[in-house]
Amino acid sequence: MWTWFFQLASPRWFYQTANRLLAWLRPLTLVLFLVGLYLGLLFSPADYQQGNTVRIMYVHVPAAYLSMFAYVVMAVSGAIGIIWRMKMAHMVSVSCAPVGAIFTLLALLTGGIWGKPTWGTYWEWDARMTSELILLFLYLGYMALHSAFDDKKTADRAAAILAIVGIVNIPIIHFSVEWWNTLHQGATLSKFEKPSIDADMLKALLTMILAFQLYFFVALLQRIKAEILEREKLSGWVQKLVSD
């Protein structure tokens, strides 16, 4: 039952599996982006209040969701790395950070661009925006901490601890709009009732979320591959791979 788990722990096996996955993940991501952009920019209607400004949602919502998803992957793989002393898990964790940081930055920027015409401000220190900004600082802190150590093992463990501690911020981001008075509106999709969104807008949004999700895996797998080559450069199979 645990064979897959130990196979996953082998950098060589992971590298080869990543290659096989990427072969069909890359074109699928591209197709989903094209369909999603068509649905979002042309097919879906404008909003009754916001007009065409609402289309920023098709980038903002997936980016914000993945900024949190990437963090959870980073923290969980960091924890697996610490508990099982598995170097492959640390490589996954380290590879998540820059990808997650970019999604966070994208969510903050598109949020500002969306906020100006609808709310009347780029930025307000409300709980949702502030906690998302803290998420960006957690990613940056993680990367800074990891690069501060010369020894990879120490760096992996120290950074993983930071990632694990920072996970308390994830529920805060999600529930901030419920717990406190915020400028940011409440959840549209992730609530127990029916999503309060037009059906055509929902189609576009879900397609874009899926496209971003797959793009995340593509970017993550490519970073992991680079990380494997870097760390295993002295091993026989990497030497052979490079010389071929």
Next chain:
Amino acid sequence: MAMKPQRKKRLTTILAGIVGVGAIVGLVLYASDQQMNLFITPTEINAGSAPKDRIFRIGGLVKVGSVVRSQTSLQTDFIITDNFADVNVTYDKIMPDLFREGQGVVAMGKMNEQGIFVASSILAKHDEEYKAPEVLDALERAGHPVEKSDKG
């Protein structure tokens, strides 16, 4: 599948750490509950929790039928309500596009002696509903009109 003792110990330490940090953060957030809110509501102002001589934010809905625009200047007078209490607000700058009766707004400013909130900035909130204009036309035909944006 039994875990090796030292792995189990590391797992427990991590879980205990998350619970501990979560409890600390939770208590800090709970203690600073009032500061975490971006704005206070008209009900809270009526209950006396409005700071005196200090800038603060109030949030609520623009009361339907309360908006009075000046003919000679940008000044707009309106009422912010949370359906339990009302606060009179005056503002003399350009309103955000989404400002309309029934809309959620956040106003920043000070209370004057007459109990009128003099706003220095107004932000429009929007809710989590996203609708197509056609749906609105249908609602209107069915006799449930919703106020419309001029941007449509």
